[in-house]
Amino acid sequence: MSKAARTRIFPPTALALAGILAGALLTSCGPGAGAGDAPPAEGAPVQLLTAKGLNPQAEASPQGRLLIGRGKDYTPIAEDPKALFDRLEGSMADRRKTAWSIVEALLAPQTLTLDGKAYEVPLWHTWYEGMSANPEVDQKIKLFIAQLAACKADAACKKTRAEIAQEVMAQGGTEKNLARSLTSANLTQVLKQSEGFDRGAPEAELGQGFTLFSPSFVEHVLAQAQGVETCSNKIPWNQPPPSASQFSPCVDEFPRSAVMVKTSWDEIDGTDPKVSAHATDAAAITAVLKGGSWPKPTLEPVTTNGIYAVQTTDGKVFGLKSIHFSTKDTREWIWISLWWSPKPDEDFGQDRPVSLAKFNGGVWSHYKMCVTTAFNETDPKPWGPYESGQPGLASAIKAAYDGATEQRNPAPYDKVTTWCSNPNLEHHTGNGRTNCIGCHQYSLTWNDLKNREAYFNDTYAASMAAEYPQYGRALRRTNFPAEFAWSFGMEFQDQIKAAREEQGFNW
Ligand code: HEC
Numbered sequence: 001m002s003k004a005a006r007t008r009i010f011p012p013t014a015l016a017l018a019g020i021l022a023g024a025l026l027t028s029c030g031p032g033a034g035a036g037d038a039p040p041a042e043g044a045p046v047q048l049l050t051a052k053g054l055n056p057q058a059e060a061s062p063q064g065r066l067l068i069g070r071g072k073d074y075t076p077i078a079e080d081p082k083a084l085f086d087r088l089e090g091s092m093a094d095r096r097k098t099a100w101s102i103v104e105a106l107l108a109p110q111t112l113t114l115d116g117k118a119y120e121v122p123l124w125h126t127w128y129e130g131m132s133a134n135p136e137v138d139q140k141i142k143l144f145i146a147q148l149a150a151c152k153a154d155a156a157c158k159k160t161r162a163e164i165a166q167e168v169m170a171q172g173g174t175e176k177n178l179a180r181s182l183t184s185a186n187l188t189q190v191l192k193q194s195e196g197f198d199r200g201a202p203e204a205e206l207g208q209g210f211t212l213f214s215p216s217f218v219e220h221v222l223a224q225a226q227g228v229e230t231c232s233n234k235i236p237w238n239q240p241p242p243s244a245s246q247f248s249p250c251v252d253e254f255p256r257s258a259v260m261v262k263t264s265w266d267e268i269d270g271t272d273p274k275v276s277a278h279a280t281d282a283a284a285i286t287a288v289l290k291g292g293s294w295p296k297p298t299l300e301p302v303t304t305n306g307i308y309a310v311q312t313t314d315g316k317v318f319g320l321k322s323i324h325f326s327t328k329d330t331r332e333w334i335w336i337s338l339w340w341s342p343k344p345d346e347d348f349g350q351d352r353p354v355s356l357a358k359f360n361g362g363v364w365s366h367y368k369m370c371v372t373t374a375f376n377e378t379d380p381k382p383w384g385p386y387e388s389g390q391p392g393l394a395s396a397i398k399a400a401y402d403g404a405t406e407q408r409n410p411a412p413y414d415k416v417t418t419w420c421s422n423p424n425l426e427h428h429t430g431n432g433r434t435n436c437i438g439c440h441q442y443s444l445t446w447n448d449l450k451n452r453e454a455y456f457n458d459t460y461a462a463s464m465a466a467e468y469p470q471y472g473r474a475l476r477r478t479n480f481p482a483e484f485a486w487s488f489g490m491e492f493q494d495q496i497k498a499a500r501e502e503q504g505f506n507w
Pocket residue numbers: 131191192193211260261262324325326335336337420421422426431434435436437439440456457459460484485486487488490491
């Protein structure tokens with residue numbers, strides 16, 4: 001990946017349509033198709049298929065905007081983080097149950113009212129967009145640096161950085177204009193992880209979408225902006241962490257309410273809309289672990305009743321194909337991924353709680369899920385609890401476990417690692433046998449083999465090399481400079497630097 005590609009910041013959309021509301025388009029949505037799904041609540045508002053003709057730039061007129069209350073922060077699980085970590089590491093059943101309940105919390109709808117009609121917007125969709133044509137985090141960074149510079153120039157200003165960060169988060173209103181987010185430019189932008197790695201695939205097949213961050217995550221990035229920007233990627237892998245409660249030599253660890261999100265969308269317009277999909281049953285997982293890569297997807301028919309769908313200001317409809325959620329409930333984060341499936345009640349969807357069907361007219365019943373909370377799998381039989389009731393899920397989990405058991409390095413990297421990979425996002429050659437946390441430990445680090453900064457694809461391409469044991473799945477580092485967030489190097493460092501230079505401000 002070239003530095004230029006890695007650091008490209010996408011300009012705000014140039015789409016400025018006539019700011020006339022063409023009439024809200026409300027499709028009626030039935031309950032999800034899955035057996036046993038609860039129907040949506042009486043009169044429930046549904047999908048956000050309303051943006052056509054809205055002017056993303058027009059904030060003033062009610063017709064020109066889609067204002068929604070900025071969602072509250074995520075409430076972390078009320079359990080000691082270490083106890084929670086140990087419990088989830090040792091039990092697949094607890095891990096999956098917890099992950100589904102986190103998903104439920106992050107889907108909790110905020111209501112948007114337009115022309116007297118109410119629509120449901122999941123909590124995560126009201127948060128701050130990072131790598132996006134609607135660069136909300138970047139705007140907060142600019143505000144923070146400007147106010148920090150003003151404070152430094154004023155002898156009477158005694159505010160701490162944390163106080164200024166808190167003030168900046170409270171400024172600019174408590175609402176988000178979704179019309180700025182729902183543009184074709186935003187929904188078709190190639191994700192950083194996919195840039196420059198196209199293996200000849202058409203762009204639509206690569207991940208396209210944007211990242212989002214919870215309010216407390218953004219506030220922490222502001223307060224720690226100096227540490228984020230100046231974080232070196234040359235910290236040795238075996239350098240002890242600064243303290244028992246801080247594993248990053250660059251920043252304080254995030255608060256437990258912090259959440260990172262990454263989305264991936266497909267356009268689903270036309271008479272016969274289709275979305276790419278993959279089998280994730282035991283045979284598919286065995287093949288992915290052995291061969292390393294997700295095979296080419298098949299195209300499957302979809303309707304807006306069966307996928308989380310939004311409409312853009314220029315009238316296109318996009319469906320959410322995949323979403324990653326990472327919460328700081330535990331120090332190593334909880335790594336959850338959902339993918340749309342034409343057979344949502346099989347394998348990784350077999351244990352989905354019916355309660356998810358209550359949101360957005362039931363569309364969330366069409367997603368499967370995997371989760372990782374630790375590098376190692378310490379549940380001795382992670383498929384066990386599913387054997388009798390959910391055999392498809394049991395055999396898929398067993399396939400991943402068996403694959404990881406075969407791929408162990410010599411000691412000390414001889415433990416069985418976890419597996420979790422999203423077929424739509426981790427689609428680069430070799431990236432199917434990874435486990436989220438393993439790759440994310442290497443953000444802002446140095447590749448000693450190549451004597452340059454580490455790229456994400458080094459981690460599994462190096463296969464069983466001692467530097468990236470178990471295809472990057474194993475715990476290798478004693479410190480995590482970027483707190484497991486790839487966005488430090490790919491988004492925030494350049495944004496903070498640019499904002500400083502604009503203000504002529506130095507740390
Ligand atoms: C081989 C490396 C790799 C693997 C495996 C991987 N990711 Fe990522 N992840 C990345 C890169 C690179 C980005 C891009 C960061 C950006 O665009 O800001 C990213 C972005 C993200 C983000 C956005 C915020 C951030 O700062 O990183 C989340 C959330 C995320 N990944 C979760 C997951 C989950 C959940 C999984 C497992 C299902 C996963 N990732 C697997 C490399 C990886």
